Amino acid sequence: MRRNRRESEYTQPTEICPHPEYWHTGDCETTEQEVVELIGAFVRALQPELVVETGSYKGVMSRAIGEALKKNGHGRLITFEVDAALAEVSRRACRRLPVEVRHESSLAWRPAEKIDFCWLDSGIETRVQEFEQYYSYIKGSIIGIHDTAPHHPVRAQILEKIIDRLSPIWLPTPRGVMLAQVK
Ligand SMILES: C[S@@+](CC[C@H](N)C(=O)[O-])C[C@H]1O[C@@H](n2cnc3c(N)ncnc32)[C@H](O)[C@@H]1O
Numbered sequence: 001m002r003r004n005r006r007e008s009e010y011t012q013p014t015e016i017c018p019h020p021e022y023w024h025t026g027d028c029e030t031t032e033q034e035v036v037e038l039i040g041a042f043v044r045a046l047q048p049e050l051v052v053e054t055g056s057y058k059g060v061m062s063r064a065i066g067e068a069l070k071k072n073g074h075g076r077l078i079t080f081e082v083d084a085a086l087a088e089v090s091r092r093a094c095r096r097l098p099v100e101v102r103h104e105s106s107l108a109w110r111p112a113e114k115i116d117f118c119w120l121d122s123g124i125e126t127r128v129q130e131f132e133q134y135y136s137y138i139k140g141s142i143i144g145i146h147d148t149a150p151h152h153p154v155r156a157q158i159l160e161k162i163i164d165r166l167s168p169i170w171l172p173t174p175r176g177v178m179l180a181q182v183k
Pocket of ligand 1: 029030031054055056057058059060061062080081082083086104105106107121122123126
């Protein structure tokens with residue numbers, strides 16, 4: 001990461017995460033670097049064939065997943081980004097990696113095969129919709145949803161709409177991460 005800022009510039013201390021300054025990020029949209037490393041490690045541990053990310057932004061997570069897949073020696077990432085300029089930035093970040101950056105909405109896409117690992121990190125309103133749309137293809141797989149700290153609206157949407165189909169753990173990171181096996 002080029003500019004590594006303390007997460008406390010963007011996230012206030014909370015009861016469950018009193019030291020956001022321990023985490024680092026490029027900006028307020030990019031996932032915390034420590035969480036990026038965790039998701040890369042999941043891709044190494046799970047050896048997936050197909051990984052899907054929604055919301056590529058500048059490609060920091062996409063690149064980490066792509067590097068993990070390259071190290072695995074098999075598998076590919078499809079990552080979605082609605083902003084054309086950001087999709088191009090992400091493409092550049094993921095050059096020579098097994099990553100396809102699609103400049104289209106995650107919700108315009110219908111999966112046609114099993115998704116082995118999924119990272120949902122697009123709009124606040126779209127992540128639960130993506131879960132619903134991809135559900136048949138992520139059943140039994142591991143997924144991660146970003147921004148699930150108690151102060152984020154994504155958490156309430158998960159609890160209201162899809163919690164019965166998840167075996168979750170909630171990580172007390174600054175912005176929050178929910179990792180789950182999909183039932
Ligand atoms: C929080 S950022 C993603 C951060 C990135 N995953 C990372 O870890 O660095 C959210 C991104 O999702 C994009 N986005 C929002 N809704 C989307 C959708 N339905 N499909 C694809 N991209 C979307 C936004 O343009 C934005 O770039």
